[in-house]
Amino acid sequence: MARADADGSRSGRHLHEAALKRQHAREQWSILSLVVPATIVIVLIILIPLSWLFYLSFLGDNGGFSLENYHKMTQYKSYYRIFVTTFQVSILTTLACIALGYPLAFFLAQLPPRWAGVFMLAVLLPFWTSLLVRTYAWLVLLQKRGILNEFAMQVGLWETPIKLVHNMTGTLIGMAHIMLPFLILPLYNAMRKIDKDMMHAAANLGANPINAFWRVYFPLSLPGMVAGSLIVFVLCLGFYVTPAVLGGGRVIMVSNQITAILENQFDWGAASALGVVLLVATTFTLYVAARLFRFDAALFGRD
Amino acid sequence: MTWWSRPAADTQITHGSRLWLYVLSAIIMLLLVAPTLIVVPMSFSDSQYLEFPPSIWSLRWYEEYLGSAKWMRATATSFQVGFLTMLVATPLGIMAAYALFVSRHRATRAIFLLLITPMIVPVILIAIGTFYAYGRVGMNNTIAGLVLAHSALALPIAIIVITAGLRSYDLSQEQVARSLGATRTKAFFLITLPQIRFSVITAALLSFLTSFDEVIIAIFVSGGANATLTKHMFAALRDYIDPTIAAISTIMVILSSALLLLTQFLGSKGRGN
Amino acid sequence: MDSRLKLSFAVTDAPQGTTALPIEIRDLTKRYGSVYALNSVDLDVHSGEFLTLLGPSGSGKTTLLMAIAGFNRPDSGSIRFGEDEVILTPPHKREVGMVFQSYALFPHMNVAENIGFPLKLRGISGAERATRVEEALETIQLSGFGARNIDQLSGGQRQRVALARAFVFGPRILLMDEPLSALDKKLRERMQIELKHLHRKLGVTTVYVTHDQREALTMSDRIAVINDGELVQLDTPEVIYNSPANAFVADFIGESTMLPLTRDDAGALSFRGQKVGDAGTDQSKDWTLVVRPERLFFAGAGAETDDQTIVLKGVMREAVFQGESEMALVAIDDDTEVAVRFGTGGRASPAGGNTGDQVSIGLDRTDVIIIPGGQAA
Ligand SMILES: Nc1ncnc2c1ncn2[C@@H]1O[C@H](COP(=O)(O)OP(=O)(O)OP(=O)(O)O)[C@@H](O)[C@H]1O
Ligand SMILES: [Mg+2]
Numbered sequence: 001m002a003r004a005d006a007d008g009s010r011s012g013r014h015l016h017e018a019a020l021k022r023q024h025a026r027e028q029w030s031i032l033s034l035v036v037p038a039t040i041v042i043v044l045i046i047l048i049p050l051s052w053l054f055y056l057s058f059l060g061d062n063g064g065f066s067l068e069n070y071h072k073m074t075q076y077k078s079y080y081r082i083f084v085t086t087f088q089v090s091i092l093t094t095l096a097c098i099a100l101g102y103p104l105a106f107f108l109a110q111l112p113p114r115w116a117g118v119f120m121l122a123v124l125l126p127f128w129t130s131l132l133v134r135t136y137a138w139l140v141l142l143q144k145r146g147i148l149n150e151f152a153m154q155v156g157l158w159e160t161p162i163k164l165v166h167n168m169t170g171t172l173i174g175m176a177h178i179m180l181p182f183l184i185l186p187l188y189n190a191m192r193k194i195d196k197d198m199m200h201a202a203a204n205l206g207a208n209p210i211n212a213f214w215r216v217y218f219p220l221s222l223p224g225m226v227a228g229s230l231i232v233f234v235l236c237l238g239f240y241v242t243p244a245v246l247g248g249g250r251v252i253m254v255s256n257q258i259t260a261i262l263e264n265q266f267d268w269g270a271a272s273a274l275g276v277v278l279l280v281a282t283t284f285t286l287y288v289a290a291r292l293f294r295f296d297a298a299l300f301g302r303d
Numbered sequence: 304m305t306w307w308s309r310p311a312a313d314t315q316i317t318h319g320s321r322l323w324l325y326v327l328s329a330i331i332m333l334l335l336v337a338p339t340l341i342v343v344p345m346s347f348s349d350s351q352y353l354e355f356p357p358s359i360w361s362l363r364w365y366e367e368y369l370g371s372a373k374w375m376r377a378t379a380t381s382f383q384v385g386f387l388t389m390l391v392a393t394p395l396g397i398m399a400a401y402a403l404f405v406s407r408h409r410a411t412r413a414i415f416l417l418l419i420t421p422m423i424v425p426v427i428l429i430a431i432g433t434f435y436a437y438g439r440v441g442m443n444n445t446i447a448g449l450v451l452a453h454s455a456l457a458l459p460i461a462i463i464v465i466t467a468g469l470r471s472y473d474l475s476q477e478q479v480a481r482s483l484g485a486t487r488t489k490a491f492f493l494i495t496l497p498q499i500r501f502s503v504i505t506a507a508l509l510s511f512l513t514s515f516d517e518v519i520i521a522i523f524v525s526g527g528a529n530a531t532l533t534k535h536m537f538a539a540l541r542d543y544i545d546p547t548i549a550a551i552s553t554i555m556v557i558l559s560s561a562l563l564l565l566t567q568f569l570g571s572k573g574r575g576n
Numbered sequence: 577m578d579s580r581l582k583l584s585f586a587v588t589d590a591p592q593g594t595t596a597l598p599i600e601i602r603d604l605t606k607r608y609g610s611v612y613a614l615n616s617v618d619l620d621v622h623s624g625e626f627l628t629l630l631g632p633s634g635s636g637k638t639t640l641l642m643a644i645a646g647f648n649r650p651d652s653g654s655i656r657f658g659e660d661e662v663i664l665t666p667p668h669k670r671e672v673g674m675v676f677q678s679y680a681l682f683p684h685m686n687v688a689e690n691i692g693f694p695l696k697l698r699g700i701s702g703a704e705r706a707t708r709v710e711e712a713l714e715t716i717q718l719s720g721f722g723a724r725n726i727d728q729l730s731g732g733q734r735q736r737v738a739l740a741r742a743f744v745f746g747p748r749i750l751l752m753d754e755p756l757s758a759l760d761k762k763l764r765e766r767m768q769i770e771l772k773h774l775h776r777k778l779g780v781t782t783v784y785v786t787h788d789q790r791e792a793l794t795m796s797d798r799i800a801v802i803n804d805g806e807l808v809q810l811d812t813p814e815v816i817y818n819s820p821a822n823a824f825v826a827d828f829i830g831e832s833t834m835l836p837l838t839r840d841d842a843g844a845l846s847f848r849g850q851k852v853g854d855a856g857t858d859q860s861k862d863w864t865l866v867v868r869p870e871r872l873f874f875a876g877a878g879a880e881t882d883d884q885t886i887v888l889k890g891v892m893r894e895a896v897f898q899g900e901s902e903m904a905l906v907a908i909d910d911d912t913e914v915a916v917r918f919g920t921g922g923r924a925s926p927a928g929g930n931t932g933d934q935v936s937i938g939l940d941r942t943d944v945i946i947i948p949g950g951q952a953a
């Protein structure tokens with residue numbers, strides 16, 4: 001490659017240089033102007049309201065700057081419990097999703113693409129169905145006289161109806177079901193990209209199937225699993241509907257608490273402060289993970 | 304050699320020794336699908352308590368739903384808001400995705416990150432934030448306010464889906480069109496848009512569903528005559544198990560399944576050529 | 577051969593008076609960061625000629641072509657089509673036909689719609705459009721293919737449709753970026769000839785990009801050799817091949833062995849004490865003798881250098897059979913090997929014969945190529 005000389009171009013005639021520069025700038029701006037409407041929507045709905053909440057969270061009772069809203073969080077035991085519950089639910093849900101999602105993603109990735117597409121509908125159908133509907137379905141399934149209890153008692157698994165809903169168990173079951181597609185989709189995509197020749201080579205080098213899996217396949221599928229787990233974990237942190245319905249007031253996560261504060265005390269400062277903490281936890285998790293694993297924007301999906 | 308003892312993968316493992324995987328996968332798929340579908344037969348039960356299978360079949364809960372002014376009103380609102388959200392998010396998403404795709408400006412990465420923040424920020428924050436801000440400008444309980452908030456949620460999805468479409472499209476087609484005499488705008492509408500049409504349709508359907516299924520923002524900023532279906536459903540769920548919800552759920556499951564199958568069909572057609 | 581002679585032939589041969597235009601490029605510069613993709617390029621493309629941009633990968637060929645088409649905005653410079661300055665003209669107003677490596681046919685349109693697209697944009701409708709599309713299809717020998725879909729065409733057919741779409745609206749200039757590189761060798765060679773024919777017929781000024789030197793030599797009226805964003809040499813294929821301007825061109829075009837020369841105070845250039853030429857007024861210190869394998873021949877055992885022939889002595893290292901010809905490697909000293917190519921038809925079998933034999937190789941003085949500068953890096 002020809003390097004730049006000290007004085008720039010060789011002849012230095014610079015024909016039309018200024019006009020070309022102007023034209024370039026004009027074109028750049030006319031292209032970028034296409035993002036303006038979308039940006040306005042995001043600014044109006046996300047940026048301005050969030051900044052407002054941020055501001056409110058630092059507003060003391062006397063109307064001046066204060067950390068009292070954050071201070072409260074460290075004082076009351078109830079806040080501590082909420083954070084513990086939130087992380088507990090998020091981690092357990094993520095683990096459940098990995099345990100259920102990995103085998104299924106593996107199974108799908110081994111199928112010929114045609115069949116994988118058909119079986120994939122089993123993952124996509126819940127993914128596309130309203131989460132409220134799915135939460136409702138679990139509420140019905142898990143209730144005291146619901147199908148699950150009836151079935152278990154008929155087969156003789158247990159004698160009297162067990163309380164499966166309006167508690168932690170119900171919440172976890174519902175959330176794992178709702179989150180499972182978010183783990184399977186990126187994981188499946190990562191598995192599809194694993195080179196078949198690599199597994200072939202491993203087999204030819206004498207690795208037995210189990211060895212070949214753990215030594216070759218599993219490490220290669222890890223980035224997809226990390227991306228999927230991360231999406232699940234982060235979405236769980238901010239979850240609201242499922243714990244509210246299936247937790248029956250016994251599983252209070254950060255989002256539920258924020259709503260409760262607003263409903264009962266109408267304390268915007270406290271609610272905002274809690275929201276800021278939730279946002280920081282979410283961004284921090286994503287930032288660290290992005291740093292550690294350099295995963296792509298596989299963030300796909302909706303709450 | 305029977306299917307049983309044939310190798311299943313490149314590691315020579317046989318289908319037989321993989322049987323556990325097939326069984327396990329079948330169970331997991333059942334767990335994924337069954338809870339969504341089980342409400343369908345239940346909604347046709349005559350009983351006040353949801354039974355499966357129903358002892359007496361009836362359309363009682365559908366009549367209840369169709370006969371209720373409250374539910375009808377909410378359904379209309381949800382469709383209206385979903386439709387308007389689709390009309391806002393899709394063109395805005397196309398414009399933004401296209402600009403970010405062709406622009407080489409330094410700011411594109413930052414703008415992209417800004418535009419996908421609605422995916423990262425917990426929805427509860429968006430909900431209370433807009434609730435607060437709308438309170439200031441009197442936009443709570445309005446259709447416009449809800450559409451705007453739902454558009455923000457739908458935009459990142461639309462942008463990502465359309466960008467994926469642009470990635471698998473050969474941009475030199477647009478250049479050829481321009482060299483043949485089309486302006487950039489004309490080249491986009493005559494050449495680029497027809498070829499990313501499946502992504503655009505998918506983006507539109509997803510935008511609609513995002514709004515139609517959205518609960519949390521609706522709980523906060525919709526209300527009165529403009530309360531959405533999901534807001535009423537959520538309220539009903541928290542208090543008691545109303546079988547009418549089963550009927551509504553069935554309708555929603557059918558709607559999203561139809562949209563899903565439509566995108567799958569369009570997608571396979573899109574890949575075909 | 578005089579390229580202008582060829583040119584006038586081409587123009588008079590043009591059918592419906594397509595107005596070919598010359599291209600005049602001045603001081604064209606394009607930087608990517610600190611890298612010059614184009615460094616102050618001056619280039620004149622004559623009206624109606626077939627000019628090839630030839631250079632290694634990353635030399636700036638595509639950048640130059642895209643600048644002519646208007647898709648790549650240079651940092652500075654001037655591009656004229658005839659009298660008109662077009663450097664600031666948007667692509668859709670340049671009236672330039674373009675063929676990409678990927679063909680970039682529109683898959684949602686059939687063959688006729690693809691070819692009719694530029695006509696439609698120009699408001700040519702109905703019957704006239706259909707006639708012109710039909711004519712274009714005839715020109716590319718695909719009559720009756722109009723209703724086909726793009727995915728029903730072979731690679732070569734797609735190539736021709738892309739071409740028809742690029743010339744159907746009578747552009748003043750035709751640009752092609754490695755249009756044949758996706759085709760297999762046989763088809764590529766046939767398409768080279770077809771393209772050449774088509775160019776004669778249309779008489780349109782054509783700029784063609786390739787990194788295949790054989791393709792460039794086959795097709796071009798003139799070749800512009802580009803390296804590192806600079807124009808290295810611009811001339812007819814014969815001159816480029818027979819009198820490369822420097823070691824880069826000599827090395828890049830055709831096969832060659834480079835031998836360093838010594839220069840005495842009087843300016844005489846010699847190789848191992850045998851005078852091969854004169855430096856003339858050029859004061860360069862380093863000089864190189866370029867020998868093409870096919871210009872060397874095996875001389876008799878007793879042959880000596882004289883007025884007509886330069887003779888080098890060496891040892892036969894190896895002979896490799898290559899089908900229509902055979903390549904021998906002769907070591908003229910411990911670390912210099914010279915390649916000699918000779919036909920496999922009876923008469924010209926190697927005088928030296930077997931590996932290890934002493935051989936003499938001869939070079940006519942008229943075939944001597946001397947270039948200033950050291951050997952190519
Ligand atoms: N968009 C770009 N950004 C940065 N550098 C670029 C860009 N386009 C081209 N370059 C650089 O400019 C130089 C010339 O590129 P160009 O594509 O013109 O080469 P080329 O001669 O067409 O090569 P090839 O034969 O491989 O197609 C290369 O060094 C390339 O890396
Ligand atoms: Mg190139």
